[in-house]
Amino acid sequence: GAVVSQHPSRVICKSGTSVKIECRSLDFQATTMFWYRQFPKKSLMLMATSNEGSKATYEQGVEKDKFLINHASLTLSTLTVTSAHPEDSSFYICSARKDSLLGELFFGEGSRLTVL
Amino acid sequence: SQQGEEDPQALSIQEGENATMNCSYKTSINNLQWYRQNSGRGLVHLILIRSNEREKHSGRLRVTLDTSKKSSSLLITASRAADTASYFCATQAGGGNKLTFGTGTQLKVEL
Numbered sequence: 001g002a003v004v005s006q007h008p009s010r011v012i013c014k015s016g017t018s019v020k021i022e023c024r025s026l027d028f029q030a031t032t033m034f035w036y037r038q039f040p041k042k043s044l045m046l047m048a049t050s051n052e053g054s055k056a057t058y059e060q061g062v063e064k065d066k067f068l069i070n071h072a073s074l075t076l077s078t079l080t081v082t083s084a085h086p087e088d089s090s091f092y093i094c095s096a097r098k099d100s101l102l103g104e105l106f107f108g109e110g111s112r113l114t115v116l
Numbered sequence: 117s118q119q120g121e122e123d124p125q126a127l128s129i130q131e132g133e134n135a136t137m138n139c140s141y142k143t144s145i146n147n148l149q150w151y152r153q154n155s156g157r158g159l160v161h162l163i164l165i166r167s168n169e170r171e172k173h174s175g176r177l178r179v180t181l182d183t184s185k186k187s188s189s190l191l192i193t194a195s196r197a198a199d200t201a202s203y204f205c206a207t208q209a210g211g212g213n214k215l216t217f218g219t220g221t222q223l224k225v226e227l
Contacts, residue, residue: 006158032213043204044159044217093158097213103147105215107158 002028004096006108013084014116021079021111023094029074030096034105035067038091047092050077084115120205120218128224135192137221139205140185146208148181148188149215153202162190162203195225 003026013019023033031052036044048069049057056069066088068080077096081088091112095105120141129135139148147166151159165172165181165188172179178191192199202222206215 004158034214036217041222043219046214046216049214091156095159095215103164103208103213104149104161105213106161107151109158110156112156 002096002098002106004094004106004108006094006111008111009109010112010114012114012116015085016083018080018082019084019113021081021092021094021113023077023079023096023108025075025096025098025106028096028098030077030098031074033071033077033094033096035069035077035079036093036095038093038110040091044093047079081113084113086115089113089115120207120216122203122205122218122221124221125219126222126224128226129195131195131197131225131227133195133225135195135199135223135225137190137203137205137223139188139190139218141188141205141207141216141218142186143209145183146210148179149206149208150177150179150188150190151204151206151217153204153220155201159204192223195223197225197227199223199225 005024007022033050035047038044047062050069050071052071071077093110095107120139122139149164150162153159163174176193181188202220204220205218
C-alpha cells in the first residue's frame with residue numbers, strides 16, 4: 001500500500017503566529033504533492049501543487065506569501081500558514097502521487113487548524 | 117477550473133438498500149475517480165474510471181461514466197452502516213495529476 005502521514009492532526013494557535021504542517025509519503029517517493037483546504041461539509045479546494053526541488057504552483061486566489069510550501073525531498077512537503085488569522089481556521093489535507101502509478105492519489109489524514 | 121457537481125447532497129437509506137450518487141462535470145477529462153471521506157478524516161480512493169471506459173466494478177461498488185453527458189454515477193450495493201461517509205467524485209484532465217473535486221454526497225446508512 002501507499003501511506004501518507006500528515007502531522008499534526010490538530011493544532012490550535014494564536015492569531016499572528018505561524019503554523020507548519022508536514023506531509024510525508026512513508027513508503028514511496030512522491031515528486032508531486034498537493035495541498036487542499038476543506039471547509040465544514042464542503043468540498044476540497046486545491047491550494048497548490050508542491051513539486052520536489054522547485055517552487056510550488058499556486059491556484060488562483062491563494063496567497064503565496066500566506067501559505068508557504070516547501071518540498072525539500074521526495075518524501076516530505078510542508079505547508080506553513082504564516083501570520084495566521086481566525087479565517088485561516090480550516091481542515092488542510094495533503095495528497096501525494098506515487099511516481100510509479102499515474103492517476104490515483106493518496107491522502108493524508110488531514111490537519112485541523114484552529115486560530116484563536 | 118472545472119467543478120463537479122454531485123447529487124444528491126445528502127442521502128439517507130436503510131442498511132441493505134442500494135445507494136446511488138451522481139456526479140457531473142464540465143470539460144473533457146482523462147479519468148474520473150471516486151473517494152470516500154469519513155468525518156474529520158482524510159480521503160480514501162475507491163475507484164478510477166478512465167475516459168474510454170463506460171463501467172467498472174470493485175466489490176460492492178459499480179461506477180459508470182458517460183462522457184457524452186459528462187456524468188458519472190457511483191452505486192453501492194447492499195449498503196452497510198459502515199458505508200456512512202461523504203463520497204466525492206474527482207476529475208483529472210490534461211497532463212498533470214491535479215484533481216478537481218465535486219461537491220460531495222453525504223451518505224447515511226441506518227440500521
